[in-house]
Amino acid sequence: MTRTWRRLTDRLSGKHDPEVLYEELPDHLAVPVRQWALQVVSNYQVVGVVCLRLRLPSTVLNSHSPGEALANYQDKSNPMIFVEIVDALLAALAEVRPFTAGRYNGATASDLCRQLDFILTEGGSAYMINPDKNGLCRRVDxxxxxxxxxxxxxxxxxxxxxxxxxxxxxxxxxxxxxxxxxxxxxxxxxxxxxxxxxxxxxxxxxxxxxxxxxxxxxxxxxxxxxxxxxxxxxxxxxxxxxxxxxxxxxxxxxxxxxxxxxxxxxxxxxxxxxxxxxxxxxxxxxxxxx
The missing domain is CATH 1.20.120 (Four Helix Bundle (Hemerythrin (Met), subunit A))
Structure with a gap:
């Protein structure tokens, strides 16, 4: 998906410079990306795979709601941690394929990839879903x-x-x-x-x-x-x-x-x-x- 919309003040001023892309998970992207993650982590198998691969503390899986704990996980020492979680979630989606018609509001793995692609593109993220749909990569032309x-x-x-x-x-x-x-x-x-x-x-x-x-x-x-x-x-x-x-x-x-x-x-x-x-x-x- 190619982003073509430009904000009103830029259109009025005739500004055509490329938009600065956002690293990590800036404030305006945090809520929609974490809400997307909540859809994915409703499958416990996915949560377990991600926690194992990223070596996340046991407090996540031991929490009352592991999915919510993962979707809201933060680590002040690692500002990239949630980008890594999203990357790992995409890999788990591609491997586990837990979503079938009629479950989770009918969402499929492909639906969820399209949703995330829209969020990252519209929010100006420096990352995009890779061509194999199993992880993130840096946004390229x-x-x-x-x-x-x-x-x-x-x-x-x-x-x-x-x-x-x-x-x-x-x-x-x-x-x-x-x-x-x-x-x-x-x-x-x-x-x-x-x-x-x-x-x-x-x-x-x-x-x-x-x-x-x-x-x-x-x-x-x-x-x-x-x-x-x-x-x-x-x-x-x-x-x-x-x-x-x-x-x-x-x-x-x-x-x-x-x-x-x-x-x-x-x-x-x-x-x-x-x-x-x-x-x-x-x-x-x-x-x-x-």
Whole structure:
């Protein structure tokens, strides 16, 4: 869902700057999000799973109403705790599937996901429901999200491995607890999953680096479906350069070298979207032999 409504004073003043997104659980979001949680935690199995996974104190499950205790739980030392609870609730919904027609006012897991998505979007939260509907991730531009989903769908038609790696890369880059190293590594694996069978079908140990070298040395053997300025099929220079960028940018692949360093959050996000583009190109035949 894309938020298009703007407040009256902004419309009158002609202000079009992007709205500042809210971290944690600000006051204006607290009540609707906690009310949403109350619907979910009416299932005791979900409450137990969340308490176990987040290592919440026994006072929650020992309370007179564990569901209410969880929906209203606070921890002054951890301002992100309720965002983590919502994230865990979504995962439990996806796994336990406790909601069926006719129960809890007819709400289903899908209904509850749509309700939360509306609340987070309209309230300007920095978080959104992830593409797999089983947790939260940082809000990303709708165009970027759609491009990732298109790449995953194209990859799944060819090989499920690439799509799974892309999903993991996205979750690691944009999850509530980002892991840039995992995001970058999974991005590389996503491209390898679609490119290795195509460009290195007989190699016993195919890697992205080997794909890069094969295409670099065989630029005259491949072309793209898009045309260049002369009207002929374009060369694959852009593909090779994008592979170079992705391959050389993973600075934590080997330890102890003079240029080894941890992957930054910015580099991880760049890798995810570079991988999505490459996966989409390979999976849909944008790169072809002459």
């Amino acid at each position: 709708e165009t970027l999200r759609q491009s990732l989903e298109a790449a995953v769908q194209a990859a799944d038609k060819q090989t499920q491995g690439a799509g799974a790696h892309l999903r993991e890369a996205f979750a690691a880059a944009y999850g509530i607890s980002p892991n840039p190293s995992v995001a970058y590594s999974q991005s590389v694996k996503a491209v390898e999953a679609v490119a290795n069978p195509l460009f290195l079908p007989k190699s016993p140990e195919p890697t992205l680096g080997a794909v890069r070298s094969t295409l670099d040395q065989g630029r005259n053997k491949y072309e793209m479906v898009v045309e260049d300025r002369t009207g002929a099929p374009a060369g694959i220079n852009a593909v090779v350069e994008l592979l170079n960028l992705l391959w050389h940018g993973q600075r934590d692949r080997h330890a102890g070298g003079p240029t080894s360093r941890p992957v930054t959050q910015e580099a991880a996000e760049t890798a995810v979207h570079a991988a999505a583009l490459l996966v989409h190109w390979v999976a849909t035949g944008v790169i072809r032999k002459k």
